[in-house]
Amino acid sequence: xxxxxxxxxxxxxxxxxxxxxxxxxxxxxxxxxxxxxxxxxxxxxxxxxxxxxxxxxxxxxxxxxxxxxxxxxxxxxxxxxxxxxxxxxxxxxxxxxxxxxxxxxxxxxxxx
Amino acid sequence: xxxxxxxxxxxxxxxxxxxxxxxxxxxxxxxxxxxxxxxxxxxxxxxxxxxxxxxxxxxxxxxxxxxxxxxxxxxxxxxxxxxxxxxxxxxxxxxxxxxxxxxxxxxxxxxxxx
Numbered sequence: 001x002x003x004x005x006x007x008x009x010x011x012x013x014x015x016x017x018x019x020x021x022x023x024x025x026x027x028x029x030x031x032x033x034x035x036x037x038x039x040x041x042x043x044x045x046x047x048x049x050x051x052x053x054x055x056x057x058x059x060x061x062x063x064x065x066x067x068x069x070x071x072x073x074x075x076x077x078x079x080x081x082x083x084x085x086x087x088x089x090x091x092x093x094x095x096x097x098x099x100x101x102x103x104x105x106x107x108x109x110x111x112x
Numbered sequence: 113x114x115x116x117x118x119x120x121x122x123x124x125x126x127x128x129x130x131x132x133x134x135x136x137x138x139x140x141x142x143x144x145x146x147x148x149x150x151x152x153x154x155x156x157x158x159x160x161x162x163x164x165x166x167x168x169x170x171x172x173x174x175x176x177x178x179x180x181x182x183x184x185x186x187x188x189x190x191x192x193x194x195x196x197x198x199x200x201x202x203x204x205x206x207x208x209x210x211x212x213x214x215x216x217x218x219x220x221x222x223x224x225x226x
Contacts, residue, residue: 008152032213043202043217044155088154097162098143098206098213099170102154 002027004091006103013110019076021087021106026070029094033065035074036088038105044088048074079110114138116218118203124224125193133188133221135203142208144186145170145215146178148199155202161186162208193225 003026013019021035032051036044050056050063050072062075072091076083086105093099119134137144142163147155157170161180175197177189186205190197200222204215 004154034214043220045217046214049214092213097160098208098215099145099157099160100155100215101171102147102156104152104154 002091002093002101004089004101004103006087006089006106008104009107010109011106013079013108015079015081015110015112017079017110019079019083019108019110021074021076021089021108023072023074023089023091023103024070025072025089025091025101027091027094027101028067028070030091031094032092033063033072034090034092034100035061035063035072036090036102038086038088040085076108079108081110081112084108084110116203116205116216118201118218118221120221121219122222124226125190127193127195127225129193130189130191131193131223133190133201133203133223135186135188135218136184137186137203137205137216137218138184139205139207139216140183141205141216142183143206144180145204145206146176146186146188147202147204148172148197149202149220150199158188158201190223195225197223198225199223 035048048063064073089103090100146158159178203218
């Protein structure tokens, strides 16, 4: 059974702080990793994807990947109240067709 | 571009009734997916399709059926609804060529079976 694990939270951080979200996965053959943000009652929207070991930065967001440890993380710098949402880690299943396994999500609350 | 659209937005079914959830995308994506999301949980793949006429099961296919007669449409059929099918259903599509593999999601259908 291929799995993606995340801490459910809530992760509470003050405005302006760095929020760190973590994810582990079981499928060693996975090559593509995604972070989706989901506001309450809305559909998921992609905020980052990463394929290679190391860091990938996009604005206030940094995704980190360590395939040897089967670990993906998302850092949000200068957190804003508008970042309060559930963050879903998704891993592409080896075998193609862009099929994803999602974690249960980490709820982030950024307080002023 | 409307992206991925789903109808209806909300539906209440009685146990044993059937219904079809509609999904349409206008991005000419070959790959389409149906997910369900239970409260506090991630998304579970129900069925997926890699092109017109080609469908396959995901993680949780029992109680559902799909068809794909056109590139644009990917309806999900619930037969003999059960309370365990109470969930939010999301349809998604993605580009099939080399690329990010990003999936684009519709707004969801909230289904209650009582």
